[in-house]
Amino acid sequence: MIAQLAERPVGRAYATVRDRLGRTPYWSRVIVVLVAIGAAVISWGDDYVTAVAVSVATYAMLGLGLNIVVGYAGLLDLGYAAFFAIGAYTSALLMTQAHWNFFTTLPFAVLFTGTAGAILGYPTLRLRSDYLAIVTLGFGEMTRITFNNWEFAGGPNGVLGIPWPNFFGYEFNTQGDFFIVGLFLLAIAMIFAEHLDHSRLGRGWVAIKDDEFAAESVGVPSLRLKLFAYVMGGMWGGLAGAFFATRIGAIDPTSFTFQLSVLILIVIVLGGTGSLPGVLLGALVVVALPEVLRELSDVRLLVFAILLVGMMLLRPQGLWPRIRRKPKPFYGLEEEEAEDTAARILREHQVQMEARDRRHAAAGHKVPSVGETLLQVEGVVQQFGGLRAVDNVSFNVRRGEIFSIIGPNGGGKTTLFNCITGVQRPKRGQVLFDGRPVVGLRPHVIVARGIGRTFQGIRLFKNMAVFENVMVGLYPRHRTMTWQAMLHTPGERKDELRTLQESRRWLSFVGLESVAGRLATELSYADQRRVEIARALAAHPHLVLFDEPAAGMNPTEKLELVAIIRKIRDLGITVILIDHDMSLVMRVSDRIAVLDHGILIALGKPAEIQNNPAVIEAYLGREDDDMGTLTAQEA
Amino acid sequence: MGVFLQYTVIGLTVGSFYALVALGYTIVYGIIRLINFAQGDLSMVGAFLGWTLLVSFGFEHLPIYLALVIAFVVPMIGTAVVNLGILQFAYKPLLRRSLLAILITALGMSLLLQNAAELIWGAAIEAYPPNLLPLSGFFVGPVHVTYVQIALVTASLLLMGGLVAFVQGTTMGTAMRALAVDHDAARLMGIDVDAVIRIAFVLGAMLAAASGVMLGIYYVQIHFTMGFLLGLRAFTAAVLGGIGNIPGAMVGGLLIGLLEAYTTGYLSGTWEDVVVFGVLITVLIVKPTGLFGERVAERM
Ligand SMILES: Nc1ncnc2c1ncn2[C@@H]1O[C@H](COP(=O)(O)OP(=O)(O)OP(=O)(O)O)[C@@H](O)[C@H]1O
Numbered sequence: 064m065i066a067q068l069a070e071r072p073v074g075r076a077y078a079t080v081r082d083r084l085g086r087t088p089y090w091s092r093v094i095v096v097l098v099a100i101g102a103a104v105i106s107w108g109d110d111y112v113t114a115v116a117v118s119v120a121t122y123a124m125l126g127l128g129l130n131i132v133v134g135y136a137g138l139l140d141l142g143y144a145a146f147f148a149i150g151a152y153t154s155a156l157l158m159t160q161a162h163w164n165f166f167t168t169l170p171f172a173v174l175f176t177g178t179a180g181a182i183l184g185y186p187t188l189r190l191r192s193d194y195l196a197i198v199t200l201g202f203g204e205m206t207r208i209t210f211n212n213w214e215f216a217g218g219p220n221g222v223l224g225i226p227w228p229n230f231f232g233y234e235f236n237t238q239g240d241f242f243i244v245g246l247f248l249l250a251i252a253m254i255f256a257e258h259l260d261h262s263r264l265g266r267g268w269v270a271i272k273d274d275e276f277a278a279e280s281v282g283v284p285s286l287r288l289k290l291f292a293y294v295m296g297g298m299w300g301g302l303a304g305a306f307f308a309t310r311i312g313a314i315d316p317t318s319f320t321f322q323l324s325v326l327i328l329i330v331i332v333l334g335g336t337g338s339l340p341g342v343l344l345g346a347l348v349v350v351a352l353p354e355v356l357r358e359l360s361d362v363r364l365l366v367f368a369i370l371l372v373g374m375m376l377l378r379p380q381g382l383w384p385r386i387r388r389k390p391k392p393f394y395g396l397e398e399e400e401a402e403d404t405a406a407r408i409l410r411e412h413q414v415q416m417e418a419r420d421r422r423h424a425a426a427g428h429k430v431p432s433v434g435e436t437l438l439q440v441e442g443v444v445q446q447f448g449g450l451r452a453v454d455n456v457s458f459n460v461r462r463g464e465i466f467s468i469i470g471p472n473g474g475g476k477t478t479l480f481n482c483i484t485g486v487q488r489p490k491r492g493q494v495l496f497d498g499r500p501v502v503g504l505r506p507h508v509i510v511a512r513g514i515g516r517t518f519q520g521i522r523l524f525k526n527m528a529v530f531e532n533v534m535v536g537l538y539p540r541h542r543t544m545t546w547q548a549m550l551h552t553p554g555e556r557k558d559e560l561r562t563l564q565e566s567r568r569w570l571s572f573v574g575l576e577s578v579a580g581r582l583a584t585e586l587s588y589a590d591q592r593r594v595e596i597a598r599a600l601a602a603h604p605h606l607v608l609f610d611e612p613a614a615g616m617n618p619t620e621k622l623e624l625v626a627i628i629r630k631i632r633d634l635g636i637t638v639i640l641i642d643h644d645m646s647l648v649m650r651v652s653d654r655i656a657v658l659d660h661g662i663l664i665a666l667g668k669p670a671e672i673q674n675n676p677a678v679i680e681a682y683l684g685r686e687d688d689d690m691g692t693l694t695a696q697e698a
Numbered sequence: 699m700g701v702f703l704q705y706t707v708i709g710l711t712v713g714s715f716y717a718l719v720a721l722g723y724t725i726v727y728g729i730i731r732l733i734n735f736a737q738g739d740l741s742m743v744g745a746f747l748g749w750t751l752l753v754s755f756g757f758e759h760l761p762i763y764l765a766l767v768i769a770f771v772v773p774m775i776g777t778a779v780v781n782l783g784i785l786q787f788a789y790k791p792l793l794r795r796s797l798l799a800i801l802i803t804a805l806g807m808s809l810l811l812q813n814a815a816e817l818i819w820g821a822a823i824e825a826y827p828p829n830l831l832p833l834s835g836f837f838v839g840p841v842h843v844t845y846v847q848i849a850l851v852t853a854s855l856l857l858m859g860g861l862v863a864f865v866q867g868t869t870m871g872t873a874m875r876a877l878a879v880d881h882d883a884a885r886l887m888g889i890d891v892d893a894v895i896r897i898a899f900v901l902g903a904m905l906a907a908a909s910g911v912m913l914g915i916y917y918v919q920i921h922f923t924m925g926f927l928l929g930l931r932a933f934t935a936a937v938l939g940g941i942g943n944i945p946g947a948m949v950g951g952l953l954i955g956l957l958e959a960y961t962t963g964y965l966s967g968t969w970e971d972v973v974v975f976g977v978l979i980t981v982l983i984v985k986p987t988g989l990f991g992e993r994v995a996e997r998m
């Protein structure tokens with residue numbers, strides 16, 4: 064439909080305007096919109112309308128916080144009111160007991176709720192997502208009941224007589240004043256949220272939400288990112304809570320019930336999970352709709368419930384859904400010559416490799432040079448119930464070689480990859496990379512050590528464009544801090560630009576620059592596999608593991624793949640390859656290992672493997688591989 | 699010791715109600731991965747249907763066994779119909795789409811049921827006939843056990859036994875278990891997934907309604923908001939036992955009942971929720987899948 068619109072002059076004009084607007088900084092747009100809203104409400108609205116508007120702003124602030132947890136990181140939270148409560152009580156108690164100024168209590172409200180976020184987040188990180196529902200709900204109820212039973216905080220009566228905010232002698236005490244303070248806090252929250260969304264953190268969150276397992280395997284520290292989300296979400300809630308306390312003047316535990324948590328969740332889901340304008344719209348609907356329905360008194364909530372269910376059915380994606388796609392990703396980036404790209408990749412890669420080797424040597428480890436052992440697999444055993452998927456396998460991979468692992472289906476090849484990359488912990492045995500053990504490390508740490516991988520069943524992030532998939536692969540190499548991302552500092556901007564440029568180079572390396580802006584799922588099977596390769600390379604690994612990269616490719620595509628693999632080796636990266644296509648494996652490999660029923664039955668140069676009786680025996684009578692036909696042809 | 703045993707008796711009675719509702723959560727969750735937040739409110743609907751029959755229609759004056767059969771069977775059927783309606787209109791269109799949207803819809807249905815009940819039956823507290831079952835009891839040593847408790851716990855156990863027999867013994871039950879393990883494989887085997895989902899909703903609603911009527915008989919007073927706490931406890935129980943796991947839901951329900959009784963008895967009613975959730979969170983930290991839940995290995 065958008066495409067049709069773009070054909071017409073109106074559509075074109077709209078697109079141009081949007082494009083222009085899109086290039087003005089986000090903060091300026093937020094400020095313009097919020098100032099306009101503020102001016103409109105204050106000049107035309109009476110006290111009642113302004114009061115409702117202040118409530119909308121409060122809910123929007125809460126929605127923005129919860130949106131980080133639910134919309135960005137994809138974690139469920141049914142106890143968000145707890146943060147609101149902690150923020151409100153912190154600020155209220157500091158103001159009434161210690162007689163602090165409202166504005167000086169804000170950092171403490173934020174600090175306390177951030178800590179509460181960490182306390183909630185830490186134990187729940189490893190829980191499956193459905194369980195989060197009840198745990199967060201429980202956290203919310205526990206917080207409320209604790210305040211209810213806590214004498215110092217007034218017990219069931221709460222805190223009374225909370226003063227107005229005072230700013231260098233100016234007291235904020237009308238609804239209009241509060242609306243201004245509310246909009247100010249809202250603007251800060253929105254700008255930070257937008258910056259986060261477009262930083263590496265935002266990308267990491269989208270990746271985790273899409274496929275946590277794949278994200279972790281390409282270097283995203285998923286547990287840390289989830290914890291961040293809880294902490295940051297909590298901080299936003301604290302800000303909203305402090306604002307709420309001073310505005311209402313008296314708080315008690317009944318303001319922070321499960322129902323409130325649900326309402327905030329409704330704000331973001333109704334608005335469009337993850338979308339900032341959606342949050343504003345959602346807050347407007349959730350606060351204003353019951354006000355509009357006030358006439359109905361008795362059946363007000365019933366009608367609200369019916370409308371809510373109806374809206375969910377009509378627009379499950381929300382009223383203003385989130386759009387993350389940039390169809391022209393490299394717009395405005397300076398062009399690079401084709402030769403130049405290849406040379407730059409090589410240069411950048413060498414810089415990275417050398418830096419790593421230096422760090423490695425400085426830490427007192429021996430750096431293997433070309434031809435020496437890079438990866439040692441020693442007596443690795445992996446067992447599933449009674450099945451030994453990998454049975455006491457040992458071999459060495461040398462730096463700079465292309466090493467292939469073949470074997471019949473179910474031979475244990477993928478399982479071996481999983482043991483090397485930290486996805487699974489082997490039951491026994493050791494894996495040494497660069498002379499250092501990697502068993503027991505989390506997958507993202509192993510990526511940072513220098514091992515990249517692709518997956519047998521393609522696991523690209525479906526909600527991201529191709530270039531963003533590759534940018535996720537660059538995650539381990541970012542050096543910017545979270546606060547830089549929030550403020551969108553020049554340093555962070557430079558880092559982002561570099562990431563973008565590098566993702567473009569890697570895409571051109573695998574020949575996919577032209578489709579960078581498409582969704583990964585729109586590409587052909589073969590192209591998706593190439594995106595996975597680019598994503599694995601983006602972290603500048605020493606060693607890459609490719610699990611059946613040629614599956615589903617036609618002969619031409621396989622030829623291109625061979626060329627890519629050789630190019631990767633030319634960069635100095637060691638390659639381990641699993642594939643069922645014998646002619647391809649024989650052509651590119653320096654050495655080949657054969658796994659059958661988890662046992663390493665042969666290891667050697669391609670020619671040796673072809674004539675190895677045990678290998679032929681293992682493949683004999685199996686139709687799923689073409690070893691038989693290959694040896695027949697050779698004969 | 700006597701006091702402890704007394705609390706145990708109370709805890710087991712209440713726990714058996716929780717277990718029934720928890721089973722509803724678990725069956726539905728096992729099949730469509732939906733936390734049906736309206737489950738507790740279905741209990742409330744069942745309780746009010748039973749009350750209407752007994753009090754408004756005067757069935758309490760029938761012979762006791764007949765009255766009880768009517769007061770259980772009709773609400774169970776009625777609630778099942780309500781739940782099927784919810785499934786058809788609210789959940790079905792969203793089943794293969796956004797999980798969050800369907801969760802919000804479930805919360806919306808809970809709100810809707812409560813407010814519809816308020817509209818139909820009013821906001822006042824209603825009372826079950828107080829002497830439907832003999833109020834007396836007997837002493838086992840120092841512990842007082844009432845006939846009502848015996849009857850209600852027996853009834854819950856019978857219902858749970860019936861459910862286990864259904865799930866283990868019938869073709870439909872086998873299909874349910876298959877579906878809970880692997881959706882796609884079950885579909886490929888020719889299982890009529892929609893039919894299984896409907897059965898799960900019917901069973902869940904029937905158990906919830908039965909527990910609602912029991913609560914009415916046990917506590918006498920019912921109110922349109924009673925489903926919230928009941929649902930919360932039952933949901934906690936289901937997760938504690940390992941959601942999706944049938945014996946887990948039963949054990950979880952009983953444990954939550956006991957925990958609640960001991961907390962109220964020894965500490966104070968105001969700390970009930972804190973203790974219950976505290977125990978739940980501790981258990982989940984130690985065993986993230988719940989007491990009986992199995993870890994599903996990630997396959998690629
Ligand atoms: N998580 C798991 N749980 C149980 N069994 C598993 C698991 N992962 C793999 N297996 C089993 O281990 C054996 C080896 O599987 P693996 O995927 O490693 O084989 P493969 O050599 O990669 O086969 P293919 O060529 O088909 O990809 C198979 O029998 C498989 O069913």
Ligand SMILES: [Mg+2]
Binds near residue numbers: 610
């Ligand atoms: Mg495999």
